[in-house]
Amino acid sequence: MKTIVSTAVATLLAGFAAAAGAQDVQLYGRVDQGYRYDSGRPGGAKHxxxxxxxxxxxxxxxxxxxxxxxxxxxxxxxxxxxxGVANTPFWDEISVVGLRxxxxxxxxGRQGGPFGAAPDPDAFGGDTVGGRGERKAGADDKYNNGIVYGTPDFNGFSAAVGASLSEGAPGLKTGLSGVLKYAAGPLTAAVSFARRANRDQAWALGGTYDFGxxxxxxxxxxxxxxxxxxxxSTFDLGAIVPMGPGSLRAKFNHDKIDTAGxxxxxxxxxxxxxYDMSKRTVLYTDLGVEKTDGSKRVNRFDAGIRHNF
Known part of the structure; x- marks a missing residue:
């Protein structure tokens, strides 16, 4: 039975490789699971x-x-x-084709708009209880029916512009955004602007500097x-300090929302x-504290494992 299964898998892979021809195709992904505690989770479930x-x-x-x-x-x-529940739509993160x-x-196709490239730096990658907090002013829209052009690199400088066509959807206009980036040596920096589909306008800037x-x-x-x-308005300041085989991470995030004054x-x-067990596998443990005006403070803790493939 094992021989039959192995032969079937090998045949499938060989057929896939033959179909790909000269094309370089990569399968990749991530699985991340762990324990988390929330002191103020809605519904009372804390674990x-x-x-x-x-x-x-x-x-x-x-x-x-x-x-x-x-x-x-x-x-x-x-x-x-x-x-095991799938997100909807199935290819919700990105589904694009293009020329380079x-x-x-x-x-x-469906993709992130250029606006989101500027305010992206986060000490936790926006992940875990340590990385909580909005840092893109809620304007990091996904582009359905999207078209994005990116320039080549010019001595560290690059740019991108994009549009999300409304295609006549009620109440929406074509979303537009652009970003200018610089990356050389220890410094990366970017500034971006967006006219959103709801006609709000947004700007963002972000960067990192590696002091060693x-x-x-x-x-x-x-x-x-x-x-x-x-x-x-959002503000996020963080630091990553290499320590042993891993890194110590910290951040402060501030988010202000003004609705009708x-x-x-x-x-x-x-x-x-x-803790980096390898280039693909990470163990993590984090603490997070959140305080919103008019609400009780929420304390969080997590510990888990992430594997990239």
Whole structure:
């Protein structure tokens, strides 16, 4: 029986490789699970088995078309590993096809808009209880019906512009955004702007600087709320300090939402240690504290394992 199964798997893989031809196709993903405690979880359940970050699998591939031109695709699905429940839509994270060459690259399909590239730095990657807190002013829209162009690198500088076509959806306009980046040596920095589909306008900036003994991370963003009547400002400051085979991580996050003149502020503090068992497997443990105006303080703790493949 084992021989039959092994032969079937080998035949399937061989057929896939033959179909791919000269195309380079990569299967990748992540599974993350751990224990988490929340002192103030709605419904009263304080103990959970959850992911400290997302769980996903995806496919991406590139085909050399000659003359410096290549075609590529990228699709990724996310799911809840603790229950096996799939996200909807299935390819909710990204599903694009495009061309890449000396002119840069152009991508068509569902994808993140260029705006989100600027306020992205986070000491926890936006994951675990340590990485809680909005850092993109709520304006990091996914682009359905998206088209994004990215320039080549010019001595560390690059840029991207994109649009999410409304296709006549009621109450929505075509979303537009752009980002300018710089990355050289220990410094990375970016600034971006967006006119959202709801006609709000937003700006963001972010960056990291690696001092060797530690890396500092900063992300600032603002959404004017002129049309949605929800003005939002976010600030996130963090640090990553290499320590032994892993790293000590910490951050402070501030989020202010103004709805019809009523300000609500939320503060998040996070600290944790991530232990690198290998290039693919990480053990993590984190503490997080969250305080929102008018609400009780929420204390959180997690410990888990993440494996990338």
């Amino acid at each position: 959970h088995i959850v992911a400290g970050s997302f769980n996903a699998f995806g496919l991406k591939g590139v085909e050399d078309l000659g003359g410096g031109l290549s075609a590529f695709f990228h699709i990724e699905h996310r799911f809840d590993a603790s229950t 060459g000396g002119f840069g690259e152009i991508k068509l 003994v530690a890396k500092a991370l900063l992300a600032v963003a603002h959404n004017d709320g002129d049309h949605s009547d929800v003005e939002r 009523d300000d609500v502020k939320t503060k998040n503090l996070g600290v944790g240690y991530w």
